[in-house]
Amino acid sequence: MTQTPEFKGTHLWDRLCWAKENLEPHQSDYRVVYEDSVDECCRILVPDPNWMACALAGGILPEVWVYHELAKDEAQPDFVKHTRGYLLHDTEPVEAMTEEQAIEYLILKDCPQHVVETWNEGNRPTMVICKKEQLPQTREWRNAWRISDELAA
Amino acid sequence: MAGKIIADTLEHSTAGSIATNYVVNGVEKCWVNFNGTGTVAIRDSLSVSGLVDGGAGNYTVNYSSAAANTNYTARHGSNQYHSLVTNGSKATSSSAVYAANPSHTLVDTLEIDYGFLGDLA
Numbered sequence: 001m002t003q004t005p006e007f008k009g010t011h012l013w014d015r016l017c018w019a020k021e022n023l024e025p026h027q028s029d030y031r032v033v034y035e036d037s038v039d040e041c042c043r044i045l046v047p048d049p050n051w052m053a054c055a056l057a058g059g060i061l062p063e064v065w066v067y068h069e070l071a072k073d074e075a076q077p078d079f080v081k082h083t084r085g086y087l088l089h090d091t092e093p094v095e096a097m098t099e100e101q102a103i104e105y106l107i108l109k110d111c112p113q114h115v116v117e118t119w120n121e122g123n124r125p126t127m128v129i130c131k132k133e134q135l136p137q138t139r140e141w142r143n144a145w146r147i148s149d150e151l152a153a
Numbered sequence: 154m155a156g157k158i159i160a161d162t163l164e165h166s167t168a169g170s171i172a173t174n175y176v177v178n179g180v181e182k183c184w185v186n187f188n189g190t191g192t193v194a195i196r197d198s199l200s201v202s203g204l205v206d207g208g209a210g211n212y213t214v215n216y217s218s219a220a221a222n223t224n225y226t227a228r229h230g231s232n233q234y235h236s237l238v239t240n241g242s243k244a245t246s247s248s249a250v251y252a253a254n255p256s257h258t259l260v261d262t263l264e265i266d267y268g269f270l271g272d273l274a
Contacts, residue, residue, distance in 0.1 A: 013182065013218045013273055016200050027194070044206040048185070048195050051202045051217055061217070067246065070219055070274065074245055081222040082245060085274030088218065110203050110215045110247075132192050139190065139261055143208045 058096025225271025
């Protein structure tokens, strides 16, 4: 297995370029299905194979709270440009994760915060982690897809 | 990192020279190629954490390394009639990209490419 160099302080993009050259992509079978709005069809989060390789290797990706801090900055009404990008590069990278831990990280990074916070508060879950084989194999009526009771179970 | 070269200019023996800031600023900071049909899957990418399948012809690309601001230039294409990125759909950490048919209806597409040029955070 390729050993990740000591990357703290290295620009995140440089780390990702290193990973692209040195790590084997990992196609995950996991998918995250969530409902962002009652008026829209469900959304499906697909993990990137190169990103998943970084997560499994460890020492490359920043802590997930870094993305949340940048999102807070961007939400400010006077936001023009990120001034705390150094958080991405200078924060201690996260250690190697299992695939399941990586999916949890990805949910925290890329799913809307209101979904993450309230997915289990209603009378049925609005977010489900499943295997891709559990999704419909054709995209017929894709814009009407909802989380089924079968998938939620 | 090992192997660092610091140079302001690259010079070719016959083809002339180019300032390295052209290279630094002109490189795509993120790119992805994916299949937007069936079970949506990413074929290859750089600096992408994942993709959101938001419905027929409606996808969101999430970046690993965020852009400095939303003034970056997005490049996109698909094997449908056209693809598009709208102003409101761009954030520093993601962008929505759509594929549409000649009637401008959003439709799934077998091959879709997306990338951006701009400054990183």
